[in-house]
Amino acid sequence: MNASEFAHQLIEARILFPSGVRGVYGRSGLFERIVRGFGAIITKFAEDDGAEFVDFPPLVTRANFEKTDYARSFPQLMGSVHSFFGDDAHHERMLETLSAGEDWSTHLGKTELMLCPAACYPLYPTLRGTLPEAGKLVDLMGLVFRHEPSDDPARMQMFRQRENIRIGSEDDVREFRDRWLERGQAVLESLGLETRAEVANDPFFGEGGKMLAVSQRAQALKFELLYPIHSEDAPTAISSCNYHQDHFGRAYDIRLSDGSFAHTACVGFGVERVTLALFKKHGLVPADWPAHVRTALGLA
């Protein structure tokens, strides 16, 4: 089955509701119950680890965005928020452009905000300064935007990432990354999703991006857990672990108690992708899913 056939099935079953733009869907109450059930499994681990929960709107300030490499690495994916700043006369001109069916967006100007490209981005700027001795461990769920219109329901333009983030020394964050990689695979397997862990790279832009991808792979900075939602040949990443070295520590001046820049790593689950993988594996009727999966997700 290809990606758009699966989308069609989900729409027929009233699990997804199309918006008219590729990669933007409404979701049923049933879809959301599965999302919450999976979330509760992650919450349990995070609470046992002593993680602090924080929640952010899906926005990054333009000033903080400019301190990262995002505009260099992924310009094609970003979302910049623009609004109207004119007076009555300018407003009239914009409405005339709109009525004429022309591009009225040229009447808009940039706001101080960008859409959030990864759930942990709004966190780092709030950590400026010197961390406690043991560093920090944070649990969050964030909505992120990626401008990549697609017919694949597993490639939405806005989706949720459930992330745990470790901020500390290189050893701390590597240990955290390795622990979650194993744990994530076990959690998914307990739900019937057998994943394959692989070194991966981000979709860096343009000619220059090819080298960045090679370097990221060579350093094994990114691991993904892959599950064949549509095909065995091109499985989908339903979780990823990213080690950022001291990129965010330097960008936002986050220091360890010895004065050096903090290292960071995050583990993220693509919440919609995990849910879609469950529908693919067990069928479109959760009432018929295996009892242990229903129990684990709080559906029983």
Add this chain to the structure above:
Amino acid sequence: MNASEFAHQLIEARILFPSGVRGVYGRSGLFERIVRGFGAIITKFAEDDGAEFVDFPPLVTRANFEKTDYARSFPQLMGSVHSFFGDDAHHERMLETLSAGEDWSTHLGKTELMLCPAACYPLYPTLRGTLPEAGKLVDLMGLVFRHEPSDDPARMQMFRQRENIRIGSEDDVREFRDRWLERGQAVLESLGLETRAEVANDPFFGEGGKMLAVSQRAQALKFELLYPIHSEDAPTAISSCNYHQDHFGRAYDIRLSDGSFAHTACVGFGVERVTLALFKKHGLVPADWPAHVRTALGLA
């Protein structure tokens, strides 16, 4: 206490985390537990009413946005999503603009998406066609964007609206609106928040907007439940009921079984505002809140 003093208290108490842009905050796990507790109260009513739950990302397609009056009525509040569509050479020019500290947003172009201005906006286009005899009743929680930077923590740029929406005949939706107006006031009172119901108007733009506001009030299309978060003189709307007549029915061709355009009304709770009102009323330490409030919110 003025609005920014209250913000300062919430930040000191690590309930809100400032982002550097006015009206954009991170929120603590405690804040989110109160949000969930309030949400569960609304869920109970919605389920008892037989409402269908749907969830949308905070996006409206540009094509659907253009079918509403939003760009005419509230251009100053809208959020338009822009991204980068160029090649390697254009990318280099954009990065040079960024490095020079100049406005690099001029290198971006509009996407097919707008940020969602009200939680129910993404719903209506999915209802195109003829409704069942009894119409529709929908429960949803949506994140919305309003570009109105403010030091008032009760005026965030992105915030959640918990909405119930009735789509049906004029009588159906008026009955729904009146029922929820009473019910909303009772729910808030049970949490210690004594509100005042008032006819209200939206913040229509410019000179022409003044007439729209007068007309909206004259027809009593909008009611708000007001609570004095900062001052008795300028209380904050923590809930509102809006009767849209057949505006959305016409815009998206939603019909009743007799072929006429559907009427719509929504009742929305400003989730962050309700939570802030609770902090204002009962103090910054939920462990010390009255037992019946803690129980109602599932905190006990």
